[in-house]
Amino acid sequence: MAKAEKYRLAQIVERFGGEILGNPQTPISQVATLESAGPEHISFLTQGKFRKQLASTRAGAVILGRADSGLTGLPRIVCDEPYLYFAKVSALFNPPQAIRPGVHKTAVVERGTRIPASASIGAGAYVGRRVKLGKGVVIGPGCHIGDGVEIGAASRLHARVTIYPGCRLGQRALVHSGAVIGADGFGIAQDQGIWRKIPQVGRVVIGDDVEIGANTCIDRGALDDTIVEDGVKLDNLIQIGHNVRIGAHTAIAGCTGIAGSTRIGRHCMIGGAANIIGHLDIADRVVIHAAAVVTRSIARAGTYGGHPAEDSRSWTRNVARLRHLDALRERVRHIEQQLSLPEEQA
Amino acid sequence: MAKAEKYRLAQIVERFGGEILGNPQTPISQVATLESAGPEHISFLTQGKFRKQLASTRAGAVILGRADSGLTGLPRIVCDEPYLYFAKVSALFNPPQAIRPGVHKTAVVERGTRIPASASIGAGAYVGRRVKLGKGVVIGPGCHIGDGVEIGAASRLHARVTIYPGCRLGQRALVHSGAVIGADGFGIAQDQGIWRKIPQVGRVVIGDDVEIGANTCIDRGALDDTIVEDGVKLDNLIQIGHNVRIGAHTAIAGCTGIAGSTRIGRHCMIGGAANIIGHLDIADRVVIHAAAVVTRSIARAGTYGGHPAEDSRSWTRNVARLRHLDALRERVRHIEQQLSLPEEQA
């Protein structure tokens, strides 16, 4: 991160709105948690369970919601969505590291590729033929950019990312170390007990403002493309199969797998370690619990969980049912006694 | 992919069999899905649900099964296994990229290793001592090949693959980016609350025609070797523990974990995100559902699923049982009313 500047509370509110209670000249140089903050830090309160920490924090100022504005006497910014407000303030204090443009002397750039003067190609990176890079693109050390790849302006690839030939990333992509974009989808056909590989000739096409986590894999399409729409956020160690489409502004937590040809809607939230089998359609605004196993298409917005996944209420009920089964058995035994029926083994 | 050649339907049938209906001179230059195909493409129909797309496709020709041969008037190839036939046709139109033999000037090859003239060592790749490479082997940019590794002829490693010292790959291996073959197995022993590492001195030994997906890990054996037999196909982000043996022609989908010392049979199909615990024996021709958690050995061919996994029929029944529990409780309540028994809490 670059060196943080200082701002006064008044300057922060000028940018992001909200209301100041306490001294508007309070100087702030960084964000911090309630627990670790000092007088130069601004902290935030979003959940009730941190109230105790609010009482003892040494923060110089705090961001909190209207309902909580009376919980502290510290200088504070009162706003509607304190977590979002904090996100904006943190981004203000922690801008992305400045780019050092240029091609490192140990990088390899193949013929037919022109590197913009504003771009940065790290040590030991490899950039293939006919690659198109937008302005200010950063290719980290040790990255591999295959032939014909296109990467939009202001995108940043951390160290050791692989982009297979022909794939496209939009603008402002952020890709973490070890991610692999465009490896072959898992396409095989049975031929008398032997697996025969099906060439994977589609691409991966990724929209603008997409973040891709460390060691996440997005496979290229078998024939058509695998699509990740604008604003999608992917955590680490996620597997996206061939010909999957992920709708705009969907967020997926780590270790999740989405099998081939499944379509995920827009504005979905998928918990960690979920598994969604292939060829399904998941509607817009679906929320899927961590570790859910989705085996059928989901046609309606809502919250789903379990193995196999069902709507969240049914799932909770099913878990509870099992716990009531002993009681039910007891009732049956009691009836049997009343009727002087022989009690059976169960 | 290399530039595709053109073939006429008659030439395709000459190679792969099947029967032509319509003009055998129809020229084809590539494969495509029914939805995206144009007149220069051949497409295919394998599942009923795509019939609607068949009606509106702009494809120049279609591959389909005998039962479906009347569903279109387009030039078509009628055959027994249209998906397999399509796989062969796609391979015809999409041969692997031609190799550029030679050692890139930025690659490092240690003493004692001879690179065949037909092999290709990519930019920034590292090849250790006493490595043995077969004819036509491709080591992608940024790969790491440890001392004493052996890789059979015509094998291809994409960018950034790691092979630890002493491991062996057979012929025609295809290894995707980020795969790690031969890292230490997870061998630790308790020593009064402290974990003591057990050296992992076995190797990974991989047969012919094996494909290994992106970021997949196969650990070296603790003492004996970890074995992957001929024709095994592994998807992305799979974990294979130490001393596992995977039988020939078994296919495993992404995100699956197989713990140490488990033996998987031949011709098995294991769904994505399955988890198979250690020291089990899984028979030949076992099919395991996605996300199944296998906690016992499986002695018979069949289909298994659930958490914990059981044969597929029991699993389906158990899921259904839970749903019937409410009805059963209602029946018990009804009996209690008939008997004027006090209704209990459950």
Added chain:
Amino acid sequence: MAKAEKYRLAQIVERFGGEILGNPQTPISQVATLESAGPEHISFLTQGKFRKQLASTRAGAVILGRADSGLTGLPRIVCDEPYLYFAKVSALFNPPQAIRPGVHKTAVVERGTRIPASASIGAGAYVGRRVKLGKGVVIGPGCHIGDGVEIGAASRLHARVTIYPGCRLGQRALVHSGAVIGADGFGIAQDQGIWRKIPQVGRVVIGDDVEIGANTCIDRGALDDTIVEDGVKLDNLIQIGHNVRIGAHTAIAGCTGIAGSTRIGRHCMIGGAANIIGHLDIADRVVIHAAAVVTRSIARAGTYGGHPAEDSRSWTRNVARLRHLDALRERVRHIEQQLSLPEEQA
């Protein structure tokens, strides 16, 4: 591994204790399994199920527990904990490979970083600014060490490891290929349907004697640090979210995910492919089964499993309950017949 030396049984017992039965001069040059051992090997018996192999082994000597000391006539070492004893003997015969100190000519070391004479920087590795390396540190080929990273003495990073800026590893760390330490945590906030990134300004701080498996990811903290305490052992393909704390001497098997801000106690054992959701507290000495889905904090030492996880006994009972449900339904049907009630659909 370096070339193994020979030891006589008497020399081994001198180092590690235990009692010799048979010829104390028996020469041993390596460890092996009962099945694959020859006369120059020492093997071991820890579980009853290997007794059959003990009967037919060709090993020169065997390590076994007091209760089993009569099961073979071979030269043997009798001790209290044969698996731990074997671990020590294996470490004796398989010391870590000797270091070749120096900076490879293709490595890049940025200004402001001093490499100790005893350290080894591999081919194509990148070491950023102001990096601090202890004595004898090994940075494998193709590793990426970000600005300001600190790595303690005698730590070894295999090929292609990424350490993001500012992270710290203690002494004697062992990090496997493809591991990514310090990538951004998954911190995003909703802003009218759009995800806004929250800068991740914490670090990853790792204690002494920690092992990190291949392609495992440990995210940096959002504000405070992500902490991995001394002696923790992590297998492959594990995801550790931001601000997680893992207590000392905890071991975690492969494919497990631990979501943000969860605290794992000391001396825990977590099975493979487990999933622990965020913001939980797991006590010391908790054992979690493979594939368990932990959705609530665990306050007491014990063994837990299932989806959702509960204590092991309840889980086993719940699985059994489902199997008894058919029998219970049969009993209800029988009562209904006795009462001449109409049998309902269920």
